[in-house]
Amino acid sequence: MDNSIEIENLTKIYGGNIKAVDNVTLKIGRGQVYGLLGQNGAGKTTLIKMLTGILKPTSGTAKIAGFDLNKDALKIRQITGVVPQDFTTDADLSGYENLKLVADLYGVPKKEAEERIETLLNMVDLYDVKNRRVSAYSGGMRKRLELICGLINTPEVLFLDEPTLGLDVTTRSNLWKYIKSIRDEFKITIILTSHYLDEVDALSDRLSIMDHGKIIVSGTSDELKKSLKGDIITLRVKNDSEEKIVENFKDAIEVKKMEMGDIRMKVNNSDVVLPELMKYLASNNISPESISIRKPSLDEVFIEYTGKHIDSEQKDYAKMMGFKQR
Amino acid sequence: MGGLIPLTIRDLKRWYRNPVSAIVGVIQPIFWIVLFGSAFDIAKFGVRSAFFFEGAPDYITYLMGGILTIIGLFTGMFSGVNIIWDRRLGILQRFLIAPINRSSIVFSRILSSVVRILVQVVILFVVGLLIPDGLKIAKGFDIMDAVILVSAVLMISFIFSSLFSIIAVRMTKMESVFGIVNLINLPLMFASYAMFPPDLMANWLSNVAKYNPISWSAQSVRLVIINGSLSASQAHSVLMYMTGLLVLSVFMLLLTYILSEREIRE
Numbered sequence: 001m002d003n004s005i006e007i008e009n010l011t012k013i014y015g016g017n018i019k020a021v022d023n024v025t026l027k028i029g030r031g032q033v034y035g036l037l038g039q040n041g042a043g044k045t046t047l048i049k050m051l052t053g054i055l056k057p058t059s060g061t062a063k064i065a066g067f068d069l070n071k072d073a074l075k076i077r078q079i080t081g082v083v084p085q086d087f088t089t090d091a092d093l094s095g096y097e098n099l100k101l102v103a104d105l106y107g108v109p110k111k112e113a114e115e116r117i118e119t120l121l122n123m124v125d126l127y128d129v130k131n132r133r134v135s136a137y138s139g140g141m142r143k144r145l146e147l148i149c150g151l152i153n154t155p156e157v158l159f160l161d162e163p164t165l166g167l168d169v170t171t172r173s174n175l176w177k178y179i180k181s182i183r184d185e186f187k188i189t190i191i192l193t194s195h196y197l198d199e200v201d202a203l204s205d206r207l208s209i210m211d212h213g214k215i216i217v218s219g220t221s222d223e224l225k226k227s228l229k230g231d232i233i234t235l236r237v238k239n240d241s242e243e244k245i246v247e248n249f250k251d252a253i254e255v256k257k258m259e260m261g262d263i264r265m266k267v268n269n270s271d272v273v274l275p276e277l278m279k280y281l282a283s284n285n286i287s288p289e290s291i292s293i294r295k296p297s298l299d300e301v302f303i304e305y306t307g308k309h310i311d312s313e314q315k316d317y318a319k320m321m322g323f324k325q326r
Numbered sequence: 327m328g329g330l331i332p333l334t335i336r337d338l339k340r341w342y343r344n345p346v347s348a349i350v351g352v353i354q355p356i357f358w359i360v361l362f363g364s365a366f367d368i369a370k371f372g373v374r375s376a377f378f379f380e381g382a383p384d385y386i387t388y389l390m391g392g393i394l395t396i397i398g399l400f401t402g403m404f405s406g407v408n409i410i411w412d413r414r415l416g417i418l419q420r421f422l423i424a425p426i427n428r429s430s431i432v433f434s435r436i437l438s439s440v441v442r443i444l445v446q447v448v449i450l451f452v453v454g455l456l457i458p459d460g461l462k463i464a465k466g467f468d469i470m471d472a473v474i475l476v477s478a479v480l481m482i483s484f485i486f487s488s489l490f491s492i493i494a495v496r497m498t499k500m501e502s503v504f505g506i507v508n509l510i511n512l513p514l515m516f517a518s519y520a521m522f523p524p525d526l527m528a529n530w531l532s533n534v535a536k537y538n539p540i541s542w543s544a545q546s547v548r549l550v551i552i553n554g555s556l557s558a559s560q561a562h563s564v565l566m567y568m569t570g571l572l573v574l575s576v577f578m579l580l581l582t583y584i585l586s587e588r589e590i591r592e
Contacts, residue, residue, distance in 0.1 A: 052423050054592055077425040088420035092340050104332035105424035149420070 004030040004157055004189035005051070010060035012046050012213075020046040022213035023060070028191065028206075033183050035204030036193040037302065039310055043213035044193035045085055048161045051191075052082050065156045078106070081155030083146050085162040091135040095126055095145050098134060099152055106153035113152070120148035123185075124178050140171035147178060157189045158182070164199060172199070179203055195310055197298045211306045221298055228296040228304055229253070231270035233277065235263045236289040248280060249273075260309065329426030333434030337408075338441060351401070352446055355393050356453050359460075362521070363389045380523050382552045383462045390454055390461055391548030392520030394479050395540055397446050399514065402483035405439035406432075406490025407503045414498065419592045432491045432586040436579075439483055447479060466554025474550050474564060478543040481571040485539055488578035495589050520544045539574055542567035 005028040012021040021043045028034045036044045049055040053073040062069040089098045103113035121127040124144040164172040208218040254266040267273040363386035382388035412418040454461030518540035524532040546567045
């Protein structure tokens with residue numbers, strides 16, 4: 001498969017010392033949906049902003065559909081579509097007027113633009129409200145409009161930056177449906193950034209995990225899950241016995257105390273280890289608060305490679321505010 | 327400069343669909359003309375207006391040149407800073423990812439302000455003529471004078487929309503820009519011949535106002551409104567003022583082009 005995007009040692013440094021993107025090298029095949037998974041602040045959006053010409057890289061280069069980021073920025077903007085994280089449509093204009101404006105900015109001929117606008121509005125079920133001002137749209141409707149704004153120039157590469165951020169569960173799953181139909185109908189390369197594991201898992205052909213501006217690991221979701229080699233037992237105990245448990249089960253493939261206080265054990269076969277663990281807890285008078293066994297998931301993959309939960313920031317905040325954790 | 331026309335149309339749509347700002351933009355100068363214009367009725371003291379107000383039959387006629395110039399100043403200023411709204415609302419990002427010259431984002435604002443100024447100039451002229459004992463245009467006022475009048479006001483708009491576009495190219499806080507607007511608009515207006523003739527001013531202020539482009543525009547407009555057919559010395563004055571405005575406009579527009587292409591950020 002030939003590559004639609006080739007990124008080489010791309011780096012963005014803010015203020016002389018903050019590395020938002022750190023020496024990223026990545027190849028993305030044509031026609032793939034490629035997920036970039038990472039916590040807030042991992043560098044995903046900065047990477048997208050560099051690839052779409054909004055930010056200038058500090059160093060490194062990239063080729064998009066054969067065009068050099070540092071030399072052909074205008075051409076790259078012509079052949080890419082972008083759905084930014086924030087709303088970028090004008091709330092004082094109607095949905096139709098916003099699409100017409102974007103079509104004009106991309107120089108789409110009038111007749112072609114009209115046909116395309118109609119097709120896209122129908123695709124995301126906004127045709128009936130096309131003349132309503134965007135200020136009267138719901139968050140989900142506006143996000144759908146943003147989605148098709150990114151498609152008006154029939155791009156070769158589409159960047160979706162956190163497309164479902166801040167949306168409720170139903171609206172999110174609806175938006176997934178539209179993203180899947182774009183993937184199936186348009187056969188274009190889609191770069192999807194998200195900090196929702198299920199989203200990346202459901203939509204991506206391949207993915208990379210980003211942390212602190214770096215690509216930590218890349219592969220298909222299945223490849224990454226298989227790379228974990230083992231079941232995961234997560235245990236939370238009431239008293240301060242974590243260290244003792246970690247010490248006692250150090251023969252497991254891996255055992256460690258996580259930042260949220262959980263003990264995470266990776267074992268070859270949880271069916272064998274679990275009875276041993278329960279016996280140990282009972283004999284040492286340790287009462288478990290919770291215990292779970294999981295076959296490898298993308299969540300586990302993220303923890304394995306970054307050492308933290310993808311939503312640990314939110315959990316820390318919840319803990320600080322005194323909310324109960326599930 | 328791809329994008330200039332669609333972005334200008336978008337800006338104009340936002341203007342006429344927001345009746346409050348459109349109406350305020352028209353009513354405010356009318357207040358100036360009607361209220362401030364009636365503040366100096368020196369005829370009551372048996373003094374000829376023409377003596378104090380450079381040949382103008384009354385203060386309203388004298389003031390018109392200044393008010394038209396101030397319309398250009400304010401419309402220009404706000405068209406420049408409005409880019410910050412687009413930045414804060416996220417809309418600017420959509421324009422930055424489009425394959426257009428970045429300067430067209432700024433120049434579309436300037437172009438739409440031209441339309442807005444023309445509308446306001448016409449309304450102000452009509453209101454000035456309709457109010458009792460209002461604006462009195464000289465008999466010899468012809469199309470060439472109208473061209474001078476509109477050009478002077480538009481050039482003031484170009485100069486100040488450019489200046490504020492440059493200021494706004496990277497700013498994110500509307501409050502800071504409004505602070506700057508408030509800081510400079512009063513000295514710009516009062517250290518000029520927009521509202522008062524140079525002979526009535528303290529010498530130091532009159533000397534400062536001589537170099538203020540607001541004075542150049544106000545005096546040019548005033549000379550053609552009050553006199554119509556200009557004498558040789560008046561024509562020379564207008565030529566000098568208009569040349570000054572043209573040079574400054576071209577310089578500021580060029581600077582705006584260069585800086586907006588290089589520096590504009592989301």
